[in-house]
Amino acid sequence: MDLQRVYIQNNPGKLVFGPRSVNQLADEIPADAVPLVITDRGISQSGILKRVTGVLDGAGIRHHIFHGIEPDPPIGAIEKAAAVYRKNRCTMVIGVGGGSSIDGAKSVSLMVSHRGDISEYSRGKAVPGPVAPIYAIPTTAGTGSEVTGVSVITDPVKKVKMVLRGAPHLIPKCAFLDPELLVSLPPRVAAETGGDALTHAVESYVSQNSTVVTEGLALSAITLIGRYLRRFVGNPADMEAAEHMQLGCYLAGFAFSNAGVGLVHSMAHPVGAHYHLSHGAACSLYLPVVMEYNILTCPEKYASIAAALGEDVSGMTTRCAAKMSVKAVRDLFTDVGLALTFRELGVKFKLLPRMVAEAMAAVPTQANPRRPSDAEVSNLFNTPMVK
Numbered sequence: 001m002d003l004q005r006v007y008i009q010n011n012p013g014k015l016v017f018g019p020r021s022v023n024q025l026a027d028e029i030p031a032d033a034v035p036l037v038i039t040d041r042g043i044s045q046s047g048i049l050k051r052v053t054g055v056l057d058g059a060g061i062r063h064h065i066f067h068g069i070e071p072d073p074p075i076g077a078i079e080k081a082a083a084v085y086r087k088n089r090c091t092m093v094i095g096v097g098g099g100s101s102i103d104g105a106k107s108v109s110l111m112v113s114h115r116g117d118i119s120e121y122s123r124g125k126a127v128p129g130p131v132a133p134i135y136a137i138p139t140t141a142g143t144g145s146e147v148t149g150v151s152v153i154t155d156p157v158k159k160v161k162m163v164l165r166g167a168p169h170l171i172p173k174c175a176f177l178d179p180e181l182l183v184s185l186p187p188r189v190a191a192e193t194g195g196d197a198l199t200h201a202v203e204s205y206v207s208q209n210s211t212v213v214t215e216g217l218a219l220s221a222i223t224l225i226g227r228y229l230r231r232f233v234g235n236p237a238d239m240e241a242a243e244h245m246q247l248g249c250y251l252a253g254f255a256f257s258n259a260g261v262g263l264v265h266s267m268a269h270p271v272g273a274h275y276h277l278s279h280g281a282a283c284s285l286y287l288p289v290v291m292e293y294n295i296l297t298c299p300e301k302y303a304s305i306a307a308a309l310g311e312d313v314s315g316m317t318t319r320c321a322a323k324m325s326v327k328a329v330r331d332l333f334t335d336v337g338l339a340l341t342f343r344e345l346g347v348k349f350k351l352l353p354r355m356v357a358e359a360m361a362a363v364p365t366q367a368n369p370r371r372p373s374d375a376e377v378s379n380l381f382n383t384p385m386v387k
């Protein structure tokens, strides 16, 4: 933390958490509101959407549904949802689903609240003012989108992810963390989203923009995810594990929305866009690789990460303890079935120079504790292939 610098901390909206907390949704919505519920077909068919709309129906709250969100939502889906919002004179959005649905809800809220090309917000344009109220009901434990002012959408023509940074306006006004909504989560999704959340926690903890506040949040998140991810992947219906994973992911989101992320995210976005890897899988691939690369800049922090992940580092030198953090993450990811090599994932690099350029230009690279060169990023991209 730089004591010569002024920091601004954006705080989350209201949090309602615990089993069946979604039943309190109507209590948090004005009686005359007209929500647009934004979700995907999977959630729509799973029974989860019915739980949410049942609460709205029970309270007599008129609402509309858009269930056309896809992973890494393309801008076309956002435009369609915005048209539904306008046609039905909706007044707020409720994102129900994984990070894509909640990010989709944020982008729709932004599109219906301010004129102009939404992609400009990914190039540094500030969100000019308040947007339609955003409520978030996550059905995965990972992205932390319920607490951040960031929305990631995709331009499928240019094959680029657009990261819309809109804090404080895009931070959800209210989030519901109900572990009962996670019971039928596929283990693979539980693992990948958990890998994303651990990446948020680790990258924000070592970020050049961290503060004592974000470091405390991030370390708590690392502890919770390290303690509960295995149990959660093994059985997403384990309510204790699910609830603690939700809280760990929330804390990680709170931390990174203020301290930022780092090189893992800079590398994960182009890999995800070009090779259609999920964001969590791409982050999990590079987290241990980048941790190893970063250690020399802040070994004390990596030693604390090792301890938070449950490694016994007593009596070790700081450097040895720091290296244990990499081993702890590799062990955790192996245990939950996350692929750690490109060979396992079955993709080959053809676009390396372009992906290096995209990673170097990405905003999170500026917060990474070690300043990378093109050649180093090129090496890091290839490292998982030879492990």
Ligand SMILES: [Fe+2]
Pocket: 143, 196, 199, 200, 265, 279, 283
């Ligand atoms: Fe992420």
